[in-house]
Amino acid sequence: MKHLLLCFLIATTCPLFSQGLIKQALSKPHHASANDTLVGCGSFELMKHADRVKPGFLKAANQYLANITNENANRKKTSSGVMQIPVVFHILYNDTSANLADSVIQDQLRVLNESFRRQNTDTVNTRADFKPLVADSEIEFVLATNDPAGNPTNGITRTYSPTKYFGGVLPYDQTQMQEIQDWLNDSLYYNYFRITQDSLGGRSAWNSLNYVNIWVGDLRIFEPKFNDFEELVFFGLATPPANHPNWPTEIYTELGGFQEGILLHYPVIGSNNPNLFPTPYQSYDALVRSGKILVHEMGHYLGLRHIWGDGDCTMDDFIHDTPRSDRSSSFNCNHVANNCVDTILGMDLPDMVENYMDYSSGNCQNSFTQGQIDVMRTVIETNRPYLISTRSFVxxxxxxxxxxxxxxxxxxxxxxxxxxxxxxxxxxxxxxxxxxxxxxxxxxxxxxxxxxxxxxxxxxxxxxxxxxxxxxxxx
Ligand SMILES: [Zn+2]
The missing domain is CATH 2.60.40.3080 (Immunoglobulin-like)
Incomplete structure (x- = not known):
């Protein structure tokens, strides 16, 4: 306890304490990287989990994405025309603060659409070298107007849940790091996906062929044996595109509630959300409360990877017109960093902190590249044709x-x-x-x-x- 008190007094020298037990487990030497101490996105972590369930999944997923990119590069053009995609927000709340007002959801949808249509005012901040590479995706999202039974809806469901922490309750203390490692592999994703199932305290999906389901709830993990710490590991995560090659169907059994869509921690929704991040996460108030976490996660849902490829300079995001990097930007907005050599438009472009698929702060994210847009449109057309064919876009x-x-x-x-x-x-x-x-x-x-x-x-x-x-x- 004396050590913990000391850490409390000099928190900056004790980052492990301030990060909670799961981050401590992730920061063991064989996992060590600068990004492991950050709260981030769980989408690639979910893909790694799927690879544990069915070895070979990640390799097949990489090939799938590379094939899409190469196929697009060989065409004279990809499809054009505005696609409108219906979305439904499922709000799960245990207390009233998580029961976000309609105005917050509507503001989130505005940010999502402005970002995908390149209509946000901060696009003026895109650096000149990147301007020839970025574009309007012509993908729009609308709140569903009919539920699966055909009844009128505002595209928002609200469900009280007896579950306060969808990340779960960790039954271990800091002396049990191996048990925590095992819990991370065996229980964490099961816990999260409870939010997608009525019978597990969540709300079951509307047919994911017809709607993009977005679940909003408290994704923290409660650690009663660690001073009642409420740990946040992921702001959100998205499932990879349907019909992914080598998709481990075992995951439907292993993750009892698994349904496709996007899971988000409720304070990251919208730019007008009244909920602040509690200690020790308050610095994220200025970094991510811009509504752009959903833009990032929607990119994952439509097939995109992190711009740094979740690895060093040899790891690509399989998009030809995004520069490589060996790390995320760690919520900075660093316009000087150029961590890998690449040649795009005849130049070695710097790290693209403007890109929605980086971990840059919301204030500096303002762009998708044409290559990323082509992948997202191809994924919709080949994996999710019924998202658009149910609407007037024919x-x-x-x-x-x-x-x-x-x-x-x-x-x-x-x-x-x-x-x-x-x-x-x-x-x-x-x-x-x-x-x-x-x-x-x-x-x-x-x-x-x-x-x-x-x-x-x-x-x-x-x-x-x-x-x-x-x-x-x-x-
Ligand atoms: Zn991500």
Whole structure:
């Protein structure tokens, strides 16, 4: 206790005390890195956990992302047109402070949309070298207007939960670091994903094929044997894109509540949130309370990685137009750092603290690059076509492609107005499942049979002219 008291008096020399027991476990020598003492994002940590559940997952995930990037680079252009994606915020509260007002959620949505549409005023702060690389994603998010049963909704659910700490309650003290390591691997992610399941004190997802589910609650861990410390490890985390190759389905059993979406600690929502971070996290009030944590997590949900690749200079984020770095920016806004050599537009660009996928402070994040945007749009179109096809956005009207008849009794003809077309055609069912993939080589026309069931199908045509998405009715 004397040691703890001393640490309290000179907190800056005792960062481990101020970080809680989980961060102490993460800071053991074989884990040591500057970032381990920071509160951060749990998305890559979740992917590493998935790799523990099913070794090989991360390698397959890296290849999946590299393939998307390379495929995009080989196209003349990717799809264009504004996509509107319905979102639902599930608020879980144990006390009234976490039951955020509608105005906070609406402000969060404003920040999310301004950021994705590059309409935020701080885009003027993007350094000149990066200006040719950044863009408007033409992705927008709208609060759902109908729930899965078709009833009107404001896109916000509110649920009282008997669970105060969705990070869980740690049953160990500082003498039991190995047990804490094991708990971190065995219990932490199970605890978090309770928020996504009615039966575990959370709120079950609305069909993630049709909505982006965003859960908001208290993600801290309570440590009763460590002076009742309330430890914050992650501001938020997002699940990786659906249909990820080598996805460990075992995780659905292991993480009892696992459903896809984004989990956020309630004080990071919006720029007008009345909740302050308590000691020892109060410095984050100035760093992350800008509504941009959700922008970062939505980037993960749509397939992006951290801009530093979660590793040294040899680790890439698999995006061609983002500079490499060997570390996160640690919530600084350092315009001088240039930790790795790379060549983009003929230059060795500095670390891009402007990027939403860094750990820079919200005040200096203002950009996605075109390469990142292309990945997110491709992930939506190939993994989540029903997010957009349920809304008025139907077709990236592509004059190079026509199709008929629609409706059809079972088969459609796709005609390429340019000769010598190579294309990949994907057919999705009403629930977003991929039914078939059809390759076309050097052809002007091809015929595709839809599935057995009558109803709507989503067809995507990937060709040298980009991606066309359209709906066909079988009747
Ligand atoms: Zn992240």
């Amino acid at each position: 077709v990236d009207a592509n004059p190079a492609i026509s199709y008929y008849p629609n409706p059809t009794s079972g088969q459609i003809t796709i005609h390429f107005n340019e000769t010598n077309s190579d294309a990949t055609i994907r057919v999705f069912s009403i629930d977003g499942s991929l039914i078939k993939t059809h390759e076309v080589t050097n052809s002007t026309e091809t015929k595709i049979a839809l599935g057995q069931q009558n109803g709507l199908y989503v067809i995507q045509v990937h060709s040298g002219n980009g991606i066309s998405t359209f709906r066909v009715l079988k009747q």
